[in-house]
Amino acid sequence: MSPESYEALTAGIQKMPTGIADFDEITDGGLPRHRTTLVIGTPGSGKTLLALQVLVNGAKHWGEPGIFVAFEENSHQIIQNAATFGWDLLTLERERLFFLDARMSPEAIQSGDFDLLGMLASLSAKAAEIGAKRIVFDSVDVLLALLDNGRAERRELYRIHDWLAQSGLTGILTARSESDESVVAHRYDFLQYMADCVVLLQHKVLESISQRDMRVIKFRGSRFAENAFPLVISTSGIEIFGSGGEAKQFPVYTERVSSGVADLDTLLVGGYLRGRTVLMTGLPGTAKTTLCGAFLEAACLRGERTLLASLDESSDEIVSNLASVGIHLQPHLDSGLLKMYWSSREALSAEEHLISLRRVIREHQPQCLVINPLWMMLQSGRDILNIITNTQRLLLLTKNAGITSIFTSLLSDPSEHSEETPYQISTLTDTWVHLSYILQAGERNRALSVVKSRGVPHSNQVHQMILSDKGITLRDGYAVNGQVLMGRRRNAQETADQSKGERTRLEIDQQRRELELTEAEIKTRIQTFQLELGVKRAALRLLELEQTQQQGEVSGQPQDAPLLSDTRLDGPGTKSDGIQTSSDNALNQGN
């Protein structure tokens, strides 16, 4: 049992698990065994509870008996308080726990100096009797106040420290810090030097919402996570939301998960990526919840476990609202595939929401998750950093578990808020779907665009989203002069464009006809000219013949004159029939 053995010295710090969710992970295994841990905190930060929980867990889970030395409360109060967390201390007390009421009776009279030798001797005996491994002194500041003497305080604290080292017990001392500042009252500074591990608990109230966190300030001979982590006092005791352990390689899936909307799946080349996170932004009424509902219904129909966490809107409201657009969640709620988690905004702090969510996620083990809306749930006051930190915490959880998640957020236009939170959150997510409405011609049309989608080629168009009792459909954007048209405006534009096309066709027909007519007329004229040419040529021949006859009459041959007139009359007559025929043909063609 002696920690001074060679093995113990060379093995480095041994750890004693606390059994408190994520505390052991933050401290890389728990509290230092056979050493002193100091838990400092403001009033109401959970010091006593933390110490008690370490003791109870030790007794329950590792069969390590423990002693609780109560300077502040009496053991009855402690047992009563513990019962509210479902810890049956009375049963445990009989077997493995011992409570020492160390409250100084208010009637006790003080005269001169005293020390803790007697108490420590008693505790040694008791520890040996029950085989104790863990011991809590709650709280040392009450003890120090009794001593009321700087030198005596140090002497007695070192006495406890040395006694712990010799006894082989793992000790937890609690001490109250006077203010909300992280620094313990100067008076107790030396406590921090003395202890091997120092844990600071803080309790703040932000905009009337209570907030707690824990931070390991020091841990001799051990590594630990140095950040402050949210701490929540829930129905099962203290819960801490750690970093989720070492930075892990998230499971990578290439599978697509249907969004529940066929058109959106097409847009995203098959759907959302399995195990990834989708950010869905938009103003109220842009159908964020509907899209989430479609996603969940599709998942349930595939037989996957799903979880819907919402704020302010009760499960019944959501189910009945979604039923009106043809999304039926009730059967899945009944079968247990779908679980609803909801809470009112003011009921819990962001950290409490986070930890409750984690509990529900761990219990239900969903494959698909919707958090609607995200910010409201993870926001503590106006602290933007806090939202981001909390979102990161949640993302680690969902990504590690390979849960496909949709987080929704109220946001009007992504381009207008480039410097604000949603943008910063968006960098943490893999897909960003933005919903909006476009106001045109006295109507409001829903629009959907995929702002980003990591690792997926996707359309950059704004699509019109139509909700009907048949479900959700998307229409490609109809762009005119750089403006996307939707709804009636789009329909009108389409009709206008169609009738314009018809007119153009008719006009072209008309023009073609006119040109054909012109062509026919020209052909007719050409034939007329050709006939005229024939007539002129015939006339020329006659003229030549006459000339020859006159030369003959001079030599005595006059009877050729009637011949000449016949030729002149018949010739053109025959030819003129031909002209009329071809001219008619041309006109017929023209008609």
Added chain:
Amino acid sequence: MTLPSDPTPDTSNGDTGELLIITLYVAGHSLNSLRALTNLKTICQTYFPGYYQLDIVDIFDDPLRAVKDKVLVTPTLVKTAPAPVIRIVGDLRETETVVLALQSVGKKS
């Protein structure tokens, strides 16, 4: 160990003469405990000669007794009779305080 009380009670302090039963819890031979023992003996012999019964418990010898009696700091003096029970912690260096505490309560009965 029980110290025998003085065989001839001195009633000069005008007390009722009721037996004073006190227990002093000490931690071995530590400084505060030794001082308390010395101081207490002087007080008893001076102010309550002959009618006190002093029981001394060394917690190092009987550590579980202290737990049972709910004694935490050492030295602690407990007066069990006459009623009511009274506790005085410290090395009992302030004689007047200690005497008054033991006496005034005793006088009421």
